[in-house]
Structure formats: structure tokens, C-alpha cells
Amino acid sequence: xxEPSRSLSKAADQVRQFNHTSRSAAKNWEYPSHSxxxxxxxxxxxxxxxxxxxxxxxxxxxxxxxxxxxxxxxGDADQAVRDLTQALSDALSSSExxxxxxxxxxSATSPMGLDITGIPEFAxxxxx
Numbered sequence: 266x267x268e269p270s271r272s273l274s275k276a277a278d279q280v281r282q283f284n285h286t287s288r289s290a291a292k293n294w295e296y297p298s299h300s301x302x303x304x305x306x307x308x309x310x311x312x313x314x315x316x317x318x319x320x321x322x323x324x325x326x327x328x329x330x331x332x333x334x335x336x337x338x339x340g341d342a343d344q345a346v347r348d349l350t351q352a353l354s355d356a357l358s359s360s361e362x363x364x365x366x367x368x369x370x371x372s373a374t375s376p377m378g379l380d381i382t383g384i385p386e387f388a389x390x391x392x393x
Contacts, residue, residue: 269320280310297374298377298379300377301374301377304367304370304371304374308370308371311363311364312364314363314364322350325346
């Protein structure tokens with residue numbers, strides 16, 4: 266089995282690649298349909314975040330439940346885990362709100378198209 270954190274690292278690399286390649290309009294990245302397609306994929310990714318976020322703390326919780334969590338400089342493990350679970354709750358709420366917003370963006374681009382009037386590469390039979 267692959268190390269789970271490596272899967273997230275690969276996903277981050279893919280998002281970084283998208284961010285780099287989508288900075289400006291270019292062939293295959295200039296029309297509303299391109300945004301619609303990308304937003305559909307992004308919406309799918311974002312909808313999976315709550316589960317991924319929740320599962321990231323399983324190793325900590327497993328260790329904590331067995332009384333084996335140590336905190337640097339003698340810190341309080343109980344407090345650290347309370348802080349972690351509160352942050353988890355915040356992250357889950359935020360990721361769920363993000364999923365709703367990205368789904369709305371995807372829906373908003375659905376009816377959008379390209380007015381090809383006067384664009385030579387879309388002219389039929391040499392008409393422009």
C-alpha cells in the first residue's frame with residue numbers, strides 16, 4: 266500500500282501544475298467550455314476534501330487513543346488534540362462551503378458559450 270501522504274503530495278503537484286499552465290489564455294484554454302470542464306474537475310476534487318481532511322488526523326487519533334502522543338517541551342496532549350479536533354471542525358465547515366461555491370461556479374458556466382461571429386477560424390466555407 267502506498268503511503269497516504271504521498272497521494273496528497275501528488276495531488277498538490279497536479280494542482281500546482283494546473284496553476285502554472287492556466288495562468289494565461291492559450292490554445293485549449295481560452296473559451297467558456299474550458300472553464301466549465303476545469304470547474305467540473307475542481308468541483309469533484311473539492312467535494313472529496315472533507316473526507317481527505319478528516320482522514321488526515323487518523324494516525325494522530327490512533328496514537329492518542331493508545332496514550333502515546335507526546336508534545337514537544339512537555340506540552341499537554343489532551344489540549345493539543347482538542348485544538349486539532351477544533352481545527353478539523355473548522356476545516357470541514359470551510360471545505361464544505363468551498364464545495365458549494367465551486368459547484369455554483371460550475372453551474373454558472375454551464376450555459377456559457379462562445380460567440381463565433383467574425384472569428385475567422387470558425388467561419389464556414391471561407392465566410393468571415
